[in-house]
Amino acid sequence: MTQNAYIWYNGEFHRVDSLVLAVSNRAFRYGDGLFETIHCYGTEPYHLELHYERLTKGLQILEIEKPSSISKVKLGEVITKLLNKNRHFGSTRVRVSVFRNGEGLYAPESSDASIIVESQPLDFKFYAYNQQGLIVDVYPDIKKSVNILSTVKSCNALIYVKAGLYRKRNLLDECIILNEFGRVAETISSNVFVVKRGEVFTPGLTEGCIPGIMRRVVINLARSLGYKVFDDVALNTKVFSTCDELFITNAISGIRWVLGLGSNRYFNTVSRHLSVELNKATFKDLV
Numbered sequence: 410m411t412q413n414a415y416i417w418y419n420g421e422f423h424r425v426d427s428l429v430l431a432v433s434n435r436a437f438r439y440g441d442g443l444f445e446t447i448h449c450y451g452t453e454p455y456h457l458e459l460h461y462e463r464l465t466k467g468l469q470i471l472e473i474e475k476p477s478s479i480s481k482v483k484l485g486e487v488i489t490k491l492l493n494k495n496r497h498f499g500s501t502r503v504r505v506s507v508f509r510n511g512e513g514l515y516a517p518e519s520s521d522a523s524i525i526v527e528s529q530p531l532d533f534k535f536y537a538y539n540q541q542g543l544i545v546d547v548y549p550d551i552k553k554s555v556n557i558l559s560t561v562k563s564c565n566a567l568i569y570v571k572a573g574l575y576r577k578r579n580l581l582d583e584c585i586i587l588n589e590f591g592r593v594a595e596t597i598s599s600n601v602f603v604v605k606r607g608e609v610f611t612p613g614l615t616e617g618c619i620p621g622i623m624r625r626v627v628i629n630l631a632r633s634l635g636y637k638v639f640d641d642v643a644l645n646t647k648v649f650s651t652c653d654e655l656f657i658t659n660a661i662s663g664i665r666w667v668l669g670l671g672s673n674r675y676f677n678t679v680s681r682h683l684s685v686e687l688n689k690a691t692f693k694d695l696v
Contacts, residue, residue, distance in 0.1 A: 440565025542668020
């Protein structure tokens with residue numbers, strides 16, 4: 410971000426380099442908060458209703474009071490104002506962070522919250538399908554626990570940081586994260602889909618994955634296009650040796666196809682078709 414860019418913090422605009430957070434901030438000290446990342450184009454946040462629904466549910470799980478500035482309508486208005494102020498009119502990543510304000514140590518003295526909204530322009534337009542397939546592998550060191558917190562996009566992201574360091578060391582594009590049972594959960598930043606004989610499979614939410622917005626959109630899209638989709642399955646890593654395609658999804662990039670995992674190589678027929686239809690459905694007359 411440039412120094413001329415702005416963030417929105419509790420109802421006011423501040424320069425992006427302003428010191429608005431105290432050292433006692435609970436997101437900094439304890440990871441006591443959560444966030445959403447939203448793909449915007451022009452001044453419109455896409456799939457805002459789904460993001461708002463997940464954000465609200467996450468706040469309920471963390472027992473954080475929802476700020477009055479977070480209604481779906483108000484949040485949409487704030488995002489539009491920020492995009493206009495920063496003149497971010499192409500594809501843009503907007504991050505909405507909400508964290509608990511309360512003093513105290515592990516047990517907070519109160520549960521009211523603050524909110525920060527920031528925007529960053531993307532270097533691609535719409536959902537850019539990758540022309541060169543990703544090379545991925547399984548992250549072996551830490552397994553993701555399966556519990557009520559598994560579904561929260563928490564400010565505590567250490568497992569993803571550790572997986573990201575592993576990815577960099579091994580010159581990979583992404584890493585598959587396994588759950589505590591050794592089954593497929595997700596990647597560092599995306600949900601996982603496999604295709605076998607034209608049918609689409611993705612781990613169920615009981616497997617510990619984040620309930621991705623794009624995961625939900627792609628499941629509904631694929632079904633509308635006539636694909637048979639199984640969205641509540643447990644995927645053993647053996648599936649990577651038997652599937653025809655492997656692709657990943659998130660709210661910012663849409664669909665990205667995987668070329669290889671270990672010695673396995675994959676096609677991209679279904680993922681390419683879904684990506685084309687996703688852009689048509691999302692951006693309508695713009696593509």
